[in-house]
Amino acid sequence: MENKKLNAAGAPLKIGVLALQGAFIEHCNMLRKLDVEPIEIRRRVDFSDNLDGLIIPGGESTVMAKLLYELELLNPIKDAIANGLPTFGTCAGLILLSRQIEGAGEGAFPVLDVVTRRNAYGRQLGSFKTTSQFHGIGEIEMVFIRAPYVSEVYGQARVLAVVNEKVVAVEQGKVIAVAFHPELTEDTRLHEYFVKMIVNCQL
Numbered sequence: 001m002e003n004k005k006l007n008a009a010g011a012p013l014k015i016g017v018l019a020l021q022g023a024f025i026e027h028c029n030m031l032r033k034l035d036v037e038p039i040e041i042r043r044r045v046d047f048s049d050n051l052d053g054l055i056i057p058g059g060e061s062t063v064m065a066k067l068l069y070e071l072e073l074l075n076p077i078k079d080a081i082a083n084g085l086p087t088f089g090t091c092a093g094l095i096l097l098s099r100q101i102e103g104a105g106e107g108a109f110p111v112l113d114v115v116t117r118r119n120a121y122g123r124q125l126g127s128f129k130t131t132s133q134f135h136g137i138g139e140i141e142m143v144f145i146r147a148p149y150v151s152e153v154y155g156q157a158r159v160l161a162v163v164n165e166k167v168v169a170v171e172q173g174k175v176i177a178v179a180f181h182p183e184l185t186e187d188t189r190l191h192e193y194f195v196k197m198i199v200n201c202q203l
Contacts, residue, residue, distance in 0.1 A: 004035050005195065007052050008202035013195070016041045016051045018077075020067045021059030022092065026183035030191040031055075044072045051085065053198045056109075058091030058145065058181055061118065065096065065108045074108060081109050081175065086201055088194040089177040094170075095148050097177045102151060112172050113155030120149045120166070120179075134169060135160040137189050142168065142180040149179050174201055 004012040017027045019040040028038035041047050041054075054077070068074040081087050081097075087109075089097045098107040098116040107116075127145045134140050142163065150167035153159055161169035161178070168179040174197065182190040 004037060005199070007199075012037050013052050013198065014039050014050065015053040015055060015195075015198070016047065017055045018057060018064075018073075018093075020071075021064055022057035023181060023183050024055075024057045026181075027055050027057050027090075027191075030183050030188055031195075033188050034192055034195055036195055041073070042071075044076065047073060047076055047080075049080075051080075052202070053086040053088070053194065054081070055194075056087065056089040056093030056096055057183070058093065061092040061095040061101075061107075064092055068108060078109050081111055084174055084201075086174040086194070086198045087111075087176070088191075089175070090181055090183065091145065091147055091179060094150070094177040094179055097175060098150075100152075111175055112170060112177055113153070113157040114150045114167075114170055115152035116148050117151045118148050119146055120151075130163055132161055132163045132168075134190065137193055140182070140187055140189060141185045142178075142182075143184045144168075144180050147179045 007013045013036050016039045017024050019042045031038040096108045097112045098114050099110040100115045102117045129143050157170045157172045159167050160171050
């Protein structure tokens with residue numbers, strides 16, 4: 001990593017990856033491919049104010065919320081996202097970032113003006129792969145694993161991708177969330193999209 005990407009202060013760009021569940025290692029590997037330093041967040045001490053961005057990976061959203069609370073990470077991360085920390089959520093990350101979850105109140109970090117349905121695809125489609133257009137990137141591979149989807153978009157949220165007439169990616173302010181797992185493909189473009197957003201926010 002001789003050519004690390006730099007933030008506005010001229011320091012290496014640091015993106016935190018919540019490392020409680022899910023494919024966080026794959027997210028870290030994606031960032032390294034883009035010459036970005038990942039910071040694995042497992043404890044309160046790992047989460048600091050000098051992070052340039054945050055990735056919330058997949059997992060089991062209710063378990064993740066419980067762990068975040070028990071590890072005293074919930075409120076610090078919630079405040080940071082509300083105060084403008086660029087954030088990228090995948091699968092369970094989408095659920096945690098939603099203002100409303102069907103039948104379950106709001107997400108742990110309710111900043112996206114969306115209603116999200118958990119485990120939205122039936123058992124036959126619990127896990128599948130497809131390709132579809134992603135706004136600003138083009139056609140990308142999408143890996144769905146017992147995925148949610150967005151059943152309603154309102155307010156300031158903007159749709160980035162749709163699969164089979166279901167919204168599977170949204171953006172609002174400095175937050176991007178998708179229902180699928182881009183870290184489980186070889187395509188780094190979605191992570192690069194997030195990195196570019198962080199850099200543009202700092203200009």
